[in-house]
Amino acid sequence: MRMRTMLLTVAVPTLLAAGAYTALQAQSPSVTPIGSAAVNADRLISAASEPGSWFAVGGSYHEQRYSLLEHINETNVQQLGLAWYADIDTERGQEATPVVVDGVMYVTTAWSMVKAYDIRSGQLLWEYDPDVAKGKAVDACCDVVNRGLAVWNGKVYLGALDGRLIALNGRTGTEVWSVQTTEASLPYTITGAPRIIKGRVIIGNGGAEYRVRGYVTAYDAELGKQVWRWWTVPGDPSKPYEQPELERAAKTWRGDVYWKIGGGGTVWDGMAYDPELDTLYVGTGNGNPWNQAIRSPGGGDNLFLASIVALDPTTGKYKWHYQTTPGETWDYTATQPIMVADLVYPRGKRRVVMQAPKNGFFYVLDARTGQLLSAEKFAPLTWATHVDLKSGRPVEVDEARYEVTQRPVIVAPGALGMHNWHPMAFSLKTGLVYVPVHVNNASYASPTEFKLNLEGTNTGVSFAGGAALYDRPGAPTKGNVESYILAWDPVNAKEAWRIKNEIYGASGILATAGNLIFSGNHNGEFSAFRATTGEKLWSAPVQARVVAGAATFAAEGQQHVAILVGGRGLPNTATRTNPASANNSRLLVFKLGGSATLPTAMSTTSAGAPRVKIDPPLLTASNETVFAGEQAFAANCAVCHGPAAVPGAGSVGPDLRYSGLLPIRNGWNPTVRDGDRAQRGMPGFSNTLSQDTIDAILAYVIKRANDEKAAQDDAARQK
Numbered sequence: 001m002r003m004r005t006m007l008l009t010v011a012v013p014t015l016l017a018a019g020a021y022t023a024l025q026a027q028s029p030s031v032t033p034i035g036s037a038a039v040n041a042d043r044l045i046s047a048a049s050e051p052g053s054w055f056a057v058g059g060s061y062h063e064q065r066y067s068l069l070e071h072i073n074e075t076n077v078q079q080l081g082l083a084w085y086a087d088i089d090t091e092r093g094q095e096a097t098p099v100v101v102d103g104v105m106y107v108t109t110a111w112s113m114v115k116a117y118d119i120r121s122g123q124l125l126w127e128y129d130p131d132v133a134k135g136k137a138v139d140a141c142c143d144v145v146n147r148g149l150a151v152w153n154g155k156v157y158l159g160a161l162d163g164r165l166i167a168l169n170g171r172t173g174t175e176v177w178s179v180q181t182t183e184a185s186l187p188y189t190i191t192g193a194p195r196i197i198k199g200r201v202i203i204g205n206g207g208a209e210y211r212v213r214g215y216v217t218a219y220d221a222e223l224g225k226q227v228w229r230w231w232t233v234p235g236d237p238s239k240p241y242e243q244p245e246l247e248r249a250a251k252t253w254r255g256d257v258y259w260k261i262g263g264g265g266t267v268w269d270g271m272a273y274d275p276e277l278d279t280l281y282v283g284t285g286n287g288n289p290w291n292q293a294i295r296s297p298g299g300g301d302n303l304f305l306a307s308i309v310a311l312d313p314t315t316g317k318y319k320w321h322y323q324t325t326p327g328e329t330w331d332y333t334a335t336q337p338i339m340v341a342d343l344v345y346p347r348g349k350r351r352v353v354m355q356a357p358k359n360g361f362f363y364v365l366d367a368r369t370g371q372l373l374s375a376e377k378f379a380p381l382t383w384a385t386h387v388d389l390k391s392g393r394p395v396e397v398d399e400a401r402y403e404v405t406q407r408p409v410i411v412a413p414g415a416l417g418m419h420n421w422h423p424m425a426f427s428l429k430t431g432l433v434y435v436p437v438h439v440n441n442a443s444y445a446s447p448t449e450f451k452l453n454l455e456g457t458n459t460g461v462s463f464a465g466g467a468a469l470y471d472r473p474g475a476p477t478k479g480n481v482e483s484y485i486l487a488w489d490p491v492n493a494k495e496a497w498r499i500k501n502e503i504y505g506a507s508g509i510l511a512t513a514g515n516l517i518f519s520g521n522h523n524g525e526f527s528a529f530r531a532t533t534g535e536k537l538w539s540a541p542v543q544a545r546v547v548a549g550a551a552t553f554a555a556e557g558q559q560h561v562a563i564l565v566g567g568r569g570l571p572n573t574a575t576r577t578n579p580a581s582a583n584n585s586r587l588l589v590f591k592l593g594g595s596a597t598l599p600t601a602m603s604t605t606s607a608g609a610p611r612v613k614i615d616p617p618l619l620t621a622s623n624e625t626v627f628a629g630e631q632a633f634a635a636n637c638a639v640c641h642g643p644a645a646v647p648g649a650g651s652v653g654p655d656l657r658y659s660g661l662l663p664i665r666n667g668w669n670p671t672v673r674d675g676d677r678a679q680r681g682m683p684g685f686s687n688t689l690s691q692d693t694i695d696a697i698l699a700y701v702i703k704r705a706n707d708e709k710a711a712q713d714d715a716a717r718q719k
């Protein structure tokens, strides 16, 4: 079945390259006024003919993250410079790809907030905060992130961490409607972007490690009314099946644990749509608990876990599925990015669906039937030897099933996967898929005793049980081994080349017709590489870790590239320069000849002017109070806000010396004592700190702010 070809070509829309770029220049705001968000089915389906926009997180319905713009290309990319930037006022991971349409860039940040910018100047047009209750963070396995929004018919749609699907007015950011898409009492979360197909908003959710049952739902985009819901796994067997195929799925499950705690299979990220076949593809997550012997004693495939599922977007009716990891037991989700493409094989063109899920195999499926065309290892996985193309099933390594052998084992990959949510891209120019790969392993062992946890996570795996295996001779390097950008030839199902990262960690990828790919790293750089060879052509320091994928668009006749930066902690070499964000979260927009610069220090711009004025009140408290505050700060506050109130590389909280609350005890108390900013990640301390202690901490921070002000005044005098 594996097919070989000498020349790889791909079907490309007829209006290509230079012609397309001219077309984008003709797209003027007088036709679609700024902020009109006038996205309709025609514009989405023919997104390639309007490359000046970036209509959806994945670029288009096919989710190839490929742009026909070639104004920035391999010959001039060295001239790329910063056009503008905007400080983001949240910490934590920034995973969203911006969406650009009708002169406005829309982006979501951590805590499901939305910001809209004028793409010419970076001027903030509006912002929206859904006020997600901070306590919801305990239900999020992997930070309070959000991977983006969707735009349709004048409105902007986002899924909030707490399970709401929210429609906003695209011009003003005011709420049009909001609907709870999950059972609010259950630990569902939403971090993925909605997609919009034929007037329906498609949204999934996460939480498979907790105690939820996966599903994907479609809502009417105008009214917010539910149109259909498709469940990924069977539920309570005493109740009727919600869909006919669940009857078949139920035969692949055993026992009663799974439906009591949901079974998992959440649709938390990857989706794509093929307008020609009118088919929606969604990826489903891992089982709950991970350990299959507990979840489904005696085995079974456990449909539809870890699968790519094809659905009718109008009705939600099942078309076909392909299960990547039958009887999943290692947290091997298949929620990773999915893309639709035409591949040209020697025997002809095939419309395909491609995915590189956690389990380490790169899958190419026939988009119409789900038939497996190829499945080859894209990273050194150890849980299977290969995938049998005839049956479509992996041939497992027996030892990897710790829950069957009852023996601990090191398996690659671990739960992080060889590829996770980080966007991959497909270049129509090179025919290569660019995958952010992180090679890792973990030890798995069955616990000696398992008690169902109805409140928190249920992995059913003992992580300590196999830890000693790493001490044995010949054991692999423990945990995170290496990461790289992989250029994968999907027709020949093999690696073309790779670009190794200096520092472990994945970052999303964008491909363009300028024979370029753009990607960041965890070392604080955003770079461009030649798409045919991987040669590094350009790089810019961005002072933050980069995990998200970039978008490209045109403004005032010029191509721009936008990337949202910010990950956990700061790069080793970076200092904090964004007073509103401990990890220097920012939106950065580049263009040829761009000459803007990032600040080099927190308090001054590159021109030396105060960027954020430090303006503390006079210190009136006694030395004793300040000393008590210092002790209490060290014990309660320093972990987030930095030792001695100076945030460091690992700090996740803002620099309190610059806080506008310092002169306002009536503002300090609600925040520190009562938890008024809990939704921003600042818990209240009313249960643990007395009012005297809270006052003392305020006095200490005022003291530290005055210290800093004095130092800055001194430095200014010496200039």
Ligand code: CA
Residues within 6 Å of the ligand: 208, 209, 285, 286, 331, 333
């Ligand atoms: Ca998981």
